[in-house]
Amino acid sequence: MFYDRAKIYVKGGDGGAGIVAFRREKYVPEGGPSGGDGGRGGNVVFVGDEGLRTLVDFRYKRHYKADRGDNGMAKNMSGRSGESTVLRIPVGTVILDDGTGEVIADITEHGQRVVVAAGGRGGRGNARFMSNTNKAPTLSENGEPGEEHWLRLELKLLADVGLVGFPNVGKSTIISKVSAAKPKIADYHFTTLVPNLGVVDVEDGESFVMADIPGLIEGAHTGAGLGHEFLRHTERTRLILHVLDISGSEERDPLEDLRIIQDELKLYSPALAERPVIVVANKIDIPGAEENLERLKGELKDRYEIFPVSAATGEGLQNLIYHIAKVLPDISAPTIVTLPDEHRVTKVKSDKRFEIRKENNLFIVEGDEIEKHVKMTFFDQEDSVYRFQNILKAMGIDAALEAAGINEGDKVEIAGVSFDWV
Structure with a gap:
């Protein structure tokens, strides 16, 4: 099952306590303090893993704690530090503080490590408090508590190419034909309820990742039809393929569909609307498609490149894939785009110590x-x-x-x- 949101609790390990001890050895009278320090608590660490594609692991277990440090020992021996808890997380996940909405980290690379809850330092033993005025201190410290947070995880798929368009225009069929992805395909709206990823292999060992974004509808930028759930998966894509039903088989005008979806992208994020776009005129094999294709070319002129294809028969798909592989190297990775007010945090810090x-x-x-x-x-x-x-x-x-x-x-x-x- 595909899960792209999760809420979890994390806590770093508490530091171990320092102890009070004195040297008591034969022939060493008044040996002095020898209480060791406590060990540092373990951290909770997230590590990016490009092999993961969902947050399902965090749906059934929501609490994660690192080990506490061991207490100090006599003879100035420090306690053992606690083991860190390391959690693998899909590349493309944004980690936010659930209380403030602050972005703590954005996992964008395989192997990227982020400490989300640091362990507390160990308390000092009495040997650390010896001074010229106190040769035999009888105090020590407890360990420092580890950090704790409620976190919100949001997965935004990392794909080179994103397929967008109205429901039932053939996006799932296209990705099933050009990659090994096997999405559910049926002749009704919203067959695809979660994004699908597929790796498209090109000649000479080249490849790119394509994402089939579930169908958008008018008003998606306001959240209509799970709009935000789907639109955020387009934020990381370098190239947008706008798929149209050029035959008008759904009794919709493909030119109007293009305008509506482009407006939805722009209203969701102006930066997203400026991404490079290729228009894919699908269902070219259905009667009436040629007439709409000519209208589309006349309307767009040189604004976008248009590729007429038939996902059902495979016509035109090879030319489309070769063109994508050709232009992708020249398209830089996008910067992170979010909703205008999302993740905006205002912190008021007092100058007072208490x-x-x-x-x-x-x-x-x-x-x-x-x-x-x-x-x-x-x-x-x-x-x-x-x-x-x-x-x-x-x-x-x-x-x-x-x-x-x-x-x-x-x-x-x-x-x-x-x-x-x-």
């Missing part, structure tokens, strides 16, 4: 820096609590709480941990 808000007698302190310190502090260690108090004072949080009117006995909450103000 913020304080009051709810009744509860003072809530928020800020990435101080919240990380809370998560990495062992509050059952007296020296760790004393160090944390110094951090609050150095960051100016103590003074800010007093200025906010905190009183003896009031509660302070940071990262879900409550403290009594004394």
